[in-house]
Amino acid sequence: MFDPKDGRTVMLAFDHGYFQGPTTGLERVDQTILPLAPYADCLMLTRGIQRSVIPASTTKAIALRASGGTSMISPMEEWEGEIDGKKAKFGRPGFEPLSNESTALNIEEAIRLNASVLAVQVFIGSAYERQSLKNLTDLVDAASRYGIGVMGVTAVGRAMARTPQYFRLATRIMAELGANVVKCYYTDTEFDTVTSCCPVPIVIAGGKKLPEFDALKMCANAIAQGASGVDMGRNIFQSDAPVAMMQAVRGVVHEGLSAEQGFALYNDLKTKMA
Ligand code: 5RP
Numbered sequence: 001m002f003d004p005k006d007g008r009t010v011m012l013a014f015d016h017g018y019f020q021g022p023t024t025g026l027e028r029v030d031q032t033i034l035p036l037a038p039y040a041d042c043l044m045l046t047r048g049i050q051r052s053v054i055p056a057s058t059t060k061a062i063a064l065r066a067s068g069g070t071s072m073i074s075p076m077e078e079w080e081g082e083i084d085g086k087k088a089k090f091g092r093p094g095f096e097p098l099s100n101e102s103t104a105l106n107i108e109e110a111i112r113l114n115a116s117v118l119a120v121q122v123f124i125g126s127a128y129e130r131q132s133l134k135n136l137t138d139l140v141d142a143a144s145r146y147g148i149g150v151m152g153v154t155a156v157g158r159a160m161a162r163t164p165q166y167f168r169l170a171t172r173i174m175a176e177l178g179a180n181v182v183k184c185y186y187t188d189t190e191f192d193t194v195t196s197c198c199p200v201p202i203v204i205a206g207g208k209k210l211p212e213f214d215a216l217k218m219c220a221n222a223i224a225q226g227a228s229g230v231d232m233g234r235n236i237f238q239s240d241a242p243v244a245m246m247q248a249v250r251g252v253v254h255e256g257l258s259a260e261q262g263f264a265l266y267n268d269l270k271t272k273m274a
Helices: 047-052 107-112 129-144 164-176 191-196 212-224 242-255 259-273
Strands: 009-013 042-045 061-065 078-083 086-091 117-122 149-154 181-184 202-205 229-232
Touching (some): 009 242, 042 047, 047 061, 117 129, 117 164, 149 164, 164 191, 202 212, 212 242, 212 259, 229 242, 242 259
Parallel strands (some): 009 229, 042 061, 061 117, 181 202, 202 229
Antiparallel strands (some): 078 086
């Protein structure tokens, strides 16, 4: 999944449907994602989309979603009642409904689908922390027998702060427990300490859609501070010009373009494609 020339990767993430269904930009994966695939080093997807949409002839590395079992509408554990005559509502501390995942495929399926790496969500600090770490270690044990890697994906929920401290903790735990690569979010401060404390490569998620320049700046900053690449979805497939954005991200990751140069490339390609 890493380009041997520079050790970096541009992963295109479009596995969101595994808990979100057809989110914006992924209603028709065949129409929106296939034109982007040639510019990716690795496709991060579910087995359902790989079987039904991705041509078997693809030469791209495959990062296969290997955990799941919950959805955006999984029920919260909340207590509603009255205290001293006033309405009160409490959530169970650390409870993230999405965190109640199990592993979602077996190793034979991963081999059949030619996976390079299995992606497993890890919910440090949630009620199901232990279970999600067990998912990670089970997949590491199974995948390493066949030379397949495991990518630990740092999940962030309402109870989990997106701070450098949190990402240092989460990424280091996943690496110590056997993840070959970890994915986390970029932080505006101290991101260099997240990468330096983690003994395996880190790739950043894009997160919610940002203006194109800001997304390219985030990529450039992350690479400058030690990230080995990006694993981005919404900031590419929800862009006004996804193919242009994909190439601009590639320029930043693999060609050392600054955010300004990447943005100029994006605008140039967008104009030519109009
Ligand atoms: C789902 C994921 C997504 O692949 C990840 O969030 C990347 O997508 P985006 O750049 O849209 O955040 O891991 O949990």
